[in-house]
Amino acid sequence: MIPLPKGRPTFCAVNLACLRWNFRQVRKKVGRKVKIISIVKANAYGHGAGRVARTLADAGSDGFGVATLEEGVELRGAGIRAPILILAGVYPDQLKETLRYRLTPVLYDLGTLERLESELRRRRASLGFHLKIDTGMGRIGLLASEIDGWLPKLARLKALKFDGLSSHFSHAESEEEEYTHSQLTTFTAVVERLRQAGLCPPLIHMALSAAVISLPSSYFKMVRPGLILYGIPPSPVMADSITLKPALSWKTRVLQLKRVPKGTSISYGRTFVTQRESLIATLPVGYADGYHRLLSNRGVALVRGRRAPVVGRVCMDLTMLDVTDIRGVKQGDEVVLLGKQGREGISADEMALWAETISYEVLTSISARVPRIHYSSKASTCLRRAQALS
Numbered sequence: 001m002i003p004l005p006k007g008r009p010t011f012c013a014v015n016l017a018c019l020r021w022n023f024r025q026v027r028k029k030v031g032r033k034v035k036i037i038s039i040v041k042a043n044a045y046g047h048g049a050g051r052v053a054r055t056l057a058d059a060g061s062d063g064f065g066v067a068t069l070e071e072g073v074e075l076r077g078a079g080i081r082a083p084i085l086i087l088a089g090v091y092p093d094q095l096k097e098t099l100r101y102r103l104t105p106v107l108y109d110l111g112t113l114e115r116l117e118s119e120l121r122r123r124r125a126s127l128g129f130h131l132k133i134d135t136g137m138g139r140i141g142l143l144a145s146e147i148d149g150w151l152p153k154l155a156r157l158k159a160l161k162f163d164g165l166s167s168h169f170s171h172a173e174s175e176e177e178e179y180t181h182s183q184l185t186t187f188t189a190v191v192e193r194l195r196q197a198g199l200c201p202p203l204i205h206m207a208l209s210a211a212v213i214s215l216p217s218s219y220f221k222m223v224r225p226g227l228i229l230y231g232i233p234p235s236p237v238m239a240d241s242i243t244l245k246p247a248l249s250w251k252t253r254v255l256q257l258k259r260v261p262k263g264t265s266i267s268y269g270r271t272f273v274t275q276r277e278s279l280i281a282t283l284p285v286g287y288a289d290g291y292h293r294l295l296s297n298r299g300v301a302l303v304r305g306r307r308a309p310v311v312g313r314v315c316m317d318l319t320m321l322d323v324t325d326i327r328g329v330k331q332g333d334e335v336v337l338l339g340k341q342g343r344e345g346i347s348a349d350e351m352a353l354w355a356e357t358i359s360y361e362v363l364t365s366i367s368a369r370v371p372r373i374h375y376s377s378k379a380s381t382c383l384r385r386a387q388a389l390s
């Protein structure tokens with residue numbers, strides 16, 4: 001049984017057994033020799049960073065990736081001792097905390113490299129870092145094409161220790177593989193140049209979830225999966241290539257039930273007017289919880305194992321469902337926003353479609369005021385849920 005929160009019954013239940021299962025599937029794919037750095041940025045994709053990281057550390061994760069220094073400090077506070085990579089880098093005024101919490105920044109521009117190098121020398125300290133190469137993502141990273149310019153500067157670093165080299169795919173979940181292969185070729189050429197120059201660092205990594213599933217030649221020494229650890233395929237077409245178990249369910253309960261006559265308008269803006277006598281259930285969840293306003297008149301939630309449409313606009317703290325066609329609904333009934341109830345399920349991908357976004361945003365948008373409740377259930381229960389959702 002999942003321990004329920006007191007008071008407002010809106011919460012996310014996170015099954016740690018599913019996380020362990022998903023981690024094992026990644027391990028099976030990449031083998032024992034490739035390190036796995038689990039991406040737990042943005043509160044572990046909304047799943048609760050501390051508990052998730054501790055679970056994955058016990059499952060054998062070789063390290064963790066977060067976006068910001070603050071997220072790294074939080075993991076140290078949760079007892080994580082493994083290496084923590086700050087994927088979006090650190091700022092020169094964060095050097096003290098970076099050293100204190102033994103965090104490893106990904107660095108991507110020469111100015112920051114030079115400033116950190118001279119500050120470290122002044123402090124007589126050293127710091128390991130990973131270098132990011134832009135091979136076609138067009139985001140952060142030194143341009144692979146400018147290697148002749150930056151390579152000699154790398155060679156002069158002393159206080160900064162060159163521990164890793166990385167790049168990031170922009171379209172690896174796509175079935176059109178040409179661009180992904182061209183990024184990989186560019187990265188491999190950079191690795192080769194560094195090798196020839198005697199500068200190649202020990203950790204080389206490029207693969208995110210989609211590449212873990214479909215591109216073993218991109219594994220190098222380490223992979224950086226995020227989404228698949230939470231049980232969601234990076235694209236529906238990849239769902240058959242790996243058996244994943246979604247770890248998170250988002251639940252609430254019916255706050256108020258109201259029978260209203262035909263012609264009653266529901267919520268702000270009168271965007272929904274009942275076409276018949278209707279039974280309307282109000283839920284204690286809204287866009288301030290991360291239940292996207294685009295779900296207004298589009299989303300669906302599960303009540304008594306049936307799908308009930310969201311009617312009217314999603315408000316900041318409240319949302320209405322039309323439960324007229326569902327028998328026996330009572331105040332206090334469980335409502336599943338994401339996850340499974342009976343034979344029905346709503347996946348993060350489905351909710352993302354309604355909200356015109358992607359599963360990543362659905363999960364990371366669930367706000368801090370929604371408690372995360374962690375539990376471990378038997379793998380078989382978990383698997384049934386995953387199958388029902390796929």
Ligand SMILES: Cc1ncc(COP(=O)(O)O)c(C=O)c1O
Pocket residue numbers: 039087168207208209210224225226227228234
């Ligand atoms: C640099 C980097 N590596 C790895 C990942 C993990 O990606 P995914 O969740 O698709 O596995 C991300 C996610 O955004 C990222 O930004």
